[in-house]
Structures are given as structure tokens and as C-alpha cells.
Amino acid sequence: MYLCHLSFRKHALNCHRMKPALFSVLCEIKEKTVVSIRGIQEDHPPDAQLMRLDNMLLAEGVSRPEKRGRGGSAAVASTATPGGCPNDNNIEHSDYRAKLSQIRQIYHSELEKYEQACREFTTHVTNLLREQSRMRPVSPKEIECMVGVIHGKFSAIQMQLKQSTCEALMTLRSRFLDARRKRRNFSKQATEVLNEYFYSHLSNPYPSEEAKEELARKGGITVSQVSNWFGNKRIRYKKNTGKFQEEATIYTSKSTVDATKARALESQASCLSVPSPGSSGPFPLTSAGDTFLTLQTLAFLQPSPGGNCLQSQVGWDTVPWSPGGCGSSELGSSSHLMLPLISCSGVPTTGSTL
DNA sequence: GATCATGATTGTTC
DNA sequence: GAACAATCATGATC
Secondary structure, three states: OHHHHHHHHHHHHHHOOOOHHHHHHHHHHHHHHHHHHHHHHHHOOHHHHHHHHHHHHHHOOOOOOOOOOOOOOHHHHOOOOOOOOHHHHHHHHHHHHHHHHHHHHHHHHHHHHHHHHHHHHHHHHHHHHHHHOOOOOOOHHHHHHHHHHHHHHHHHHHHHHHHHHHHHHHHHHHHHOOOOOOOOOOOHHHHHHHHHHHHHOOOOOOOOHHHHHHHHHHHOOOHHHHHHHHHHHHHHHHHOOHHHHHHHHHHHHHHHHHHHHHHHHHHHHHHHOOOOOOOEOEOOOOOHHHHHHHHHHHHHHOOOOOOOOHHHHOOOOOOOOOOOOOOOHHHHHHOOOEEEEEOOOOOEEEEEEO
16 A cells, blocks of 8 residues: 555656646645545545535536537526626626636546546556566455555545535636625616606505516516515615605606606597596596595695605505505505596596506 | 615514 | 515625
8 A cells, every 4th residue: 555655656746747737736636635535524425425526517517528609507598687787797607607618628627637647557556566466476356456446546536626626616606696796786777667666656565476577577687686676675765764755756756747648648548439437447446545545645746845745645654564554455556646537528537547 | 995875685573 | 475674795986
């Protein structure tokens, strides 16, 4: 065994005279391996550990030969772009792919070198034993055993290589793909869509799943991002209502303009067709609560002399937000900006809704 | 670089 | 499981 160890160093030196980088890596890895592999073996059986490493390398596309042309791993290609600037992310993803490709190349190059070194060293040791067989009997089993030991050594080094590659991959993923690290502000359009919904549903800002999906689609973000946004918005609005008043005014006045436009369109439409009794568009108003909310919203839209209107208007103190609390989702819907509508026939309808 | 804004995560509550 | 509240981490602005 001692012979083997000395020979390993000697052979490694011979092998890596032309490959100093690999030699230094080998020596370093060998030294580390004594400790780290032992540590690994204490915690997990080497096979399980190796399997995990292999699985990760396979999943990341490092084990597979690199596909030329499009390059990169499928994991990256399928990663959702969380709002923000898609161009930037594309640049970053191409950067990620480049780094991944670099890791893959180094991994395969090193692996090939190790395999070659293993073959050469096995041949070298086998020859040494054959030479020794002239002086003492060397059984085939002994040769087989020695070859097994060499393969075991190189397998351990390979495992270290795989471990190092996995660590590099983890670092790379963390650097490039961690959503928290790479937080991007939503696009202006996404923010506007979300704010419009929020302020037009101020009495019950709890969008249904369908509404969330619609908002996500309109804003080019994911449903969970919509949920996060509403969660953050509700809390931050509640904490500091005053701060959001200006924003609320902007979005509600924007909605008023939109409402006016919609009203004009609806008036034109109603002139062309006879309105059905009680018809009020997509959100029929039937209850007293709806009327109350309509009046609330109308009052809310009136610029108050003090400029302070939101909190009392939305019934914040008396009717705190709670899912299904002050109103069901239907009630929430009816708290859209509802404006009195006089149809061309002169019959006042209950309202128009945005 | 200090500060604020904001998207995401985590632990808790219902 | 959804919402809340606290917190983290990053982006934007000055």
C-alpha cells in the first residue's frame, strides 16, 4: 500500500509534468479528499452521495454532452422572468449559460484527464507488479486488488471533482437565478394594472383566483407575484394610509376618466338598443349594500377640502379588510367605480361599473 | 453610501 | 391554504 501511495505521487508527477494545472488540482484534491471523503462517508454512504451528485450534474445538464447552437440548460430556458426588464434577464441568462458551459467544459476536461491518468497509472502499477513477479510470486488476485485500490482512489478524486462542480453550480445558480437576489421591479404596466385593481376594489382588495390570473396575464407576471403584491400592498397601505393617498387619487381619477369614456360608449350603445329593466352591465346592483358602496365611492371621488378622504370613505375604521368580511367577492366587485347612469330612454339605471 | 421603495420569503394565525 | 406581519435583499434615488 505504501508502495502504491509513493508510486501514486511519483506517477502523478510524471503524468502531470505536462499538465501542471491538473497536477496541482490532483494534489490539492487528494489532500482534501482524505478529510472530505471521510466526512462524506461518515454522513452518507458514498453511493448515495455519488448518486446525488450525479443526479444534480445530470439535472443541470453538466453530465450530458453540451448541445451546440442554443446552448444552456433547459432549467434556465424555462425560468420565468419575474417582471422587470426582459432584456436584462436575457443578457444575464446568456451570461449564466456561458458560465454553465465553462463549468461543463472544465468538468469534462478534468474527468477525461482523471480517467486517462487512472488508466496510465493502472498500467504503470501492473507493469511494476509484473516486474516484481520476477523476484517474488505475484498472484493475479493481488494485481486485481491493487487495480481495485487505484480505481477506488481515482473514484474518490472523481467524486471530489463532482462535488466541486456541484458547489460551483450552486454558487452560479445562487448568483444568477435566485429570485430574491435578482429582484426586479415590476414593469410600469404591471404596477398600473395592479394599482388600478387595488384602488378600485379598495373596500375589499382581495382578488379572486380568476382575477389574479387576469391581472397576472395583463401585467405579464405570475399569479403568485400578484398574490405577493396584494399581500404587501394591503399591509403597507394599512400601515400608512396617508402616504398612499396621492397614489389613490391618481388611480381613482384615472378610473373616473375611464368610467366617463365607458359611460359615453354605453350611452351610445343604449341609444341603439332598448335597455332591459334592471340591467346594469356586468355587475348588477341589487342590494342596499351595493348602493351604499356606490355612494361611498362617489363621495370618495369628490375632492374633499382637507384632501383627506380615503380612510373614512372606505370604512377602514369600521369595516376592516378581511377576506369575506365587509363583503363577499360580489360586493367587492360592486365596489368598482359605479356611477349613476341615465339611459337615453330617460330611465335611470342602477349604475355602470368599471 | 445613506435612505427609501419594493418584491420575495418566512413564520404565525385563523 | 390564504392572509397577515415581520423581515430580508435588492433596486432606485439623492
